[in-house]
Amino acid sequence: MNDTKKSGRRGRPRGFNPDEGVALAQRLFHARGYDAVGVAELTSALGINPPSFYAAFGSKADLFSLALDRYAIHSAVPLDDLLSPEQPVAAGLARVLEEAARRYAADPATAGCLVLESVGCHDETARAAAQVFHRAALERLRAFIANRHPDKAEQVTDFIGAVMAGLSARARDGLELDRLLAAARLGAAAIAEELST
Amino acid sequence: MNDTKKSGRRGRPRGFNPDEGVALAQRLFHARGYDAVGVAELTSALGINPPSFYAAFGSKADLFSLALDRYAIHSAVPLDDLLSPEQPVAAGLARVLEEAARRYAADPATAGCLVLESVGCHDETARAAAQVFHRAALERLRAFIANRHPDKAEQVTDFIGAVMAGLSARARDGLELDRLLAAARLGAAAIAEELST
DNA sequence: GGTATTGTGTAGTGAATGATACAAAAAAAT
DNA sequence: ATTTTTTTGTATCATTCACTACACAATACC
The missing domain is CATH 1.10.357 (Tetracycline Repressor; domain 2)
Incomplete structure (x- = not known):
C-alpha cells in the first residue's frame, strides 16, 4: 500500500505518490481544461479522498501550478x-x-x-x-x-x-x-x- | 411599464423587451464567455426574475443560440x-x-x-x-x-x-x-x- | 362583470462545486 | 508500552449552479 519508500519520516506513510498525482493532473487539466476538471475527479482518479488531496497539494489551483511546472519541463x-x-x-x-x-x-x-x-x-x-x-x-x-x-x-x-x-x-x-x-x-x-x- | 407595444395579444404584457435581452446576452457572453455568465447575472442585468427569463428564452443555452444569431448578423x-x-x-x-x-x-x-x-x-x-x-x-x-x-x-x-x-x-x-x-x-x-x- | 390567457414575484428545488472537522489508523521516537 | 507525528476515511460544510412550482397580477375576449 505504501508507494513512497522514503522512510525515516514519522507518522503514517502516504498511500499514494504525489508526483504521480501531478502527472495525472497535468494530463487531466490538459485534456479538459482547469475549470472542467473537478477535485472529485482528481481524487477518484488517484484513488484517494479529499483530505489526502488537500494535505498533499494545498488546493486545486496549487496542483495546477505544479502541473504547469511539469508541463514546462516535459511537454x-x-x-x-x-x-x-x-x-x-x-x-x-x-x-x-x-x-x-x-x-x-x-x-x-x-x-x-x-x-x-x-x-x-x-x-x-x-x-x-x-x-x-x-x-x-x-x-x-x-x-x-x-x-x-x-x-x-x-x-x-x-x-x-x-x-x-x-x-x-x-x-x-x-x-x-x-x-x-x-x-x-x-x-x-x-x-x-x-x-x- | 409595458415596453412591447405589440398589443392585441391576450394576457399580461411583458415588462421587458426580449430583443434587448438577446443584445445584452450577446455582450455578456462575448465579454466573459458562456460558462462564466450565470442566469442570475443575466436576469439581474435585465431587471427580471428567473421565471420571466425561462418563459421568454427557454434556457441559458437557447438564449446563447439567439445571441450567436445576433452576433453573426451585427458583429x-x-x-x-x-x-x-x-x-x-x-x-x-x-x-x-x-x-x-x-x-x-x-x-x-x-x-x-x-x-x-x-x-x-x-x-x-x-x-x-x-x-x-x-x-x-x-x-x-x-x-x-x-x-x-x-x-x-x-x-x-x-x-x-x-x-x-x-x-x-x-x-x-x-x-x-x-x-x-x-x-x-x-x-x-x-x-x-x-x-x- | 366574468373568464381565459399570459407574465411576474416569491421562494425554493436538487445537483455540483471547492474545501474541512474530526477521529481512527499507522508509523517513528522514547 | 506510551507518546508523538502524519495520513486516512467518513461525513459533511457553505456556496453556487441552472431551473421551477405556485399563486397573484394584468391584460383581452365574451
Whole structure:
C-alpha cells in the first residue's frame, strides 16, 4: 500500500505518490481544461479522498501550478533548445512553429498547448499562473528576434504568438498533424519573408 | 411599464423587451464567455426574475443560440461582403484578416470573436451551437479559395483559420489594434505568396 | 362583470462545486 | 508500552449552479 519508500519520516506513510498525482493532473487539466476538471475527479482518479488531496497539494489551483511546472519541463515546446543563436532567426522560429504543431497534435486526448488553452480559464489564480508561462515564452521569442532584428521584434513576436495560439486552437478542434504542420510552415514562410527584407 | 407595444395579444404584457435581452446576452457572453455568465447575472442585468427569463428564452443555452444569431448578423466578420469574386483570392482573404483584426480589437470589453472563443466552452449544447457557425465560416472560406485555387484550398483554409483563431486569442489578451493589424497583414502576405506560386 | 390567457414575484428545488472537522489508523521516537 | 507525528476515511460544510412550482397580477375576449 505504501508507494513512497522514503522512510525515516514519522507518522503514517502516504498511500499514494504525489508526483504521480501531478502527472495525472497535468494530463487531466490538459485534456479538459482547469475549470472542467473537478477535485472529485482528481481524487477518484488517484484513488484517494479529499483530505489526502488537500494535505498533499494545498488546493486545486496549487496542483495546477505544479502541473504547469511539469508541463514546462516535459511537454512544452522547448524554446531554449530550439532557439540556439548559431542559426538564422527565421530558421529558429520555423523550428519552433514546426515543433509546436507536432506537440499540439501528438496526442488527441491532450491536443493544443496547456498554457495557451489555460490563459483564458475562469479561475483567477489558475489563469494568472498560466499567464506567467505565456508571457515568459513570448518574451523569450521576442528577445531571440530582437537580438538580430530589433526593429521587427515586436511585429514578428506578435505574429508568431498569434500563429501558435491558432495552431493550439485548431489542434484542439481535431486538425491532424500533417495539416497543422502545413499551416505552421506557411506561418514560418511569412516570417522568413518578413525578416529577409 | 409595458415596453412591447405589440398589443392585441391576450394576457399580461411583458415588462421587458426580449430583443434587448438577446443584445445584452450577446455582450455578456462575448465579454466573459458562456460558462462564466450565470442566469442570475443575466436576469439581474435585465431587471427580471428567473421565471420571466425561462418563459421568454427557454434556457441559458437557447438564449446563447439567439445571441450567436445576433452576433453573426451585427458583429461577426461579414465574409459574404468581403469575399466578392471580382477580386484576387489573396485580396479577399487579406480583407478578411484585416477586418477580423479590427473587429476583434474594436471593444476591449468584448475582445476576440464570440464564435471562436465559444467553440471550446464546457457546455455541450452551447459548444455545438458555436461550432455550427465556426464550421460554416471555415467552409465559406474554403469554397472561396477552392473556386480559383482548388489544390491549395485546404492548406490555405487551415492557415487562415489558425490565424483568425490566433488573432482572437491575442485580442483577448489585450493586444492593441495596430499590433493586431500588423500580425494580420503578415498572415495575409503569407497567403498572397502561397497563392502566387 | 366574468373568464381565459399570459407574465411576474416569491421562494425554493436538487445537483455540483471547492474545501474541512474530526477521529481512527499507522508509523517513528522514547 | 506510551507518546508523538502524519495520513486516512467518513461525513459533511457553505456556496453556487441552472431551473421551477405556485399563486397573484394584468391584460383581452365574451
